[in-house]
Amino acid sequence: MNIENKLLHFKGALNYKVLNQLLTKLKELAEEGMLDNYFYKKIQIIMIELIENNYQYLKNSKITKEKKLIESEFSLVQVNEGFKIFSSNPIKVSDAGFLKSHIDQINKSDSNKLRTIYKQILTDGIYSSKRTAGIGLMRIAKVAKNKIHYTFKQIDNNLLNYSIEIEINSR
Amino acid sequence: MDSLYINGTEISPKVIFDVKKNIFELSGISRPEDVVAFYDSIIFKVENYINGILKNHPNAKGFKFDLKFDLIYMNSASSKYILQILDIFKRLLTMGANINIDWYYEDPDDQIYEDGEDLSDVIKMPFNLIARK
Numbered sequence: 001m002n003i004e005n006k007l008l009h010f011k012g013a014l015n016y017k018v019l020n021q022l023l024t025k026l027k028e029l030a031e032e033g034m035l036d037n038y039f040y041k042k043i044q045i046i047m048i049e050l051i052e053n054n055y056q057y058l059k060n061s062k063i064t065k066e067k068k069l070i071e072s073e074f075s076l077v078q079v080n081e082g083f084k085i086f087s088s089n090p091i092k093v094s095d096a097g098f099l100k101s102h103i104d105q106i107n108k109s110d111s112n113k114l115r116t117i118y119k120q121i122l123t124d125g126i127y128s129s130k131r132t133a134g135i136g137l138m139r140i141a142k143v144a145k146n147k148i149h150y151t152f153k154q155i156d157n158n159l160l161n162y163s164i165e166i167e168i169n170s171r
Numbered sequence: 172m173d174s175l176y177i178n179g180t181e182i183s184p185k186v187i188f189d190v191k192k193n194i195f196e197l198s199g200i201s202r203p204e205d206v207v208a209f210y211d212s213i214i215f216k217v218e219n220y221i222n223g224i225l226k227n228h229p230n231a232k233g234f235k236f237d238l239k240f241d242l243i244y245m246n247s248a249s250s251k252y253i254l255q256i257l258d259i260f261k262r263l264l265t266m267g268a269n270i271n272i273d274w275y276y277e278d279p280d281d282q283i284y285e286d287g288e289d290l291s292d293v294i295k296m297p298f299n300l301i302a303r304k
Contacts, residue, residue, distance in 0.1 A: 016204045038280075041281060042282075045244075045282055048202055048246055049246065049247060052202070123293050126251060126258060126293075135248075136247045136248075142285070
């Protein structure tokens with residue numbers, strides 16, 4: 001029997017204040033014994049990378065100003081073998097191609113290859129004026145040691161709802 | 172040049188850049204909301220100082236600087252700026268200076284341990300990976 005227990009959920013405009021509130025709740029869950037230190041550290045990293053990426057993307061692409069009604073979502077669910085993290089946010093249709101190929105590359109890489117690509121992106125990005133594109137997703141995959149599942153759903157001609165889900169299993 | 176001291180917060184690291192003792196320390200949590208603004212001022216200060224040393228002492232042999240990274244958490248955006256700081260110190264290293272880098276971690280299974288290995292590989296400078304007591 002599959003058991004799913006939703007531990008954290010947020011729907012709305014994700015920002016640093018919300019991230020800090022969610023991290024506080026996560027810490028409380030750890031203190032209550034709902035997750036051990038192994039899971040706590042991994043979930044914390046994934047939460048931070050996901051929500052920061054989401055917030056920075058929406059801020060830089062100015063989607064929030066144009067489409068106030070489109071909400072982001074984040075949830076942490078306890079499942080049989082560990083935890084499942086879900087996140088969704090609107091993206092521009094024009095950005096979907098890069099994301100799809102980037103996640104596909106992550107998913108087909110084993111942990112050694114993933115680490116090599118991660119270090120290459122860091123090397124290339126030291127003096128790049130842009131944020132190091134895609135490094136957050138690589139870090140998430142490295143930490144979770146699992147594939148990233150994604151979907152893109154059409155909102156209108158310009159926007160898609162981009163969702164990702166990743167599981168963290170026990171050691 | 173004056174030293175630089177920045178107090179740590181829940182999201183940004185404590186920074187010590189002591190030009191008298193020749194130490195640079197970054198400790199705590201590094202996920203500042205505006206990572207560019209936070210690190211740019213530090214990089215500016217470190218770069219000015221190192222450029223000054225190299226200008227006055229092109230042969231940096233005999234010069235020693237201790238770098239200490241005692242981070243509990245570091246986000247991916249911070250890693251780029253930490254690499255930039257390391258790259259500035261690398262200029263001293265290539266001119267013959269002794270640059271010692273201590274990178275602290277709590278548990279070898281932690282991401283921060285792997286971060287230390289990765290950054291060391293990327294910047295091609297040896298790190299002393301030290302278990303935090």
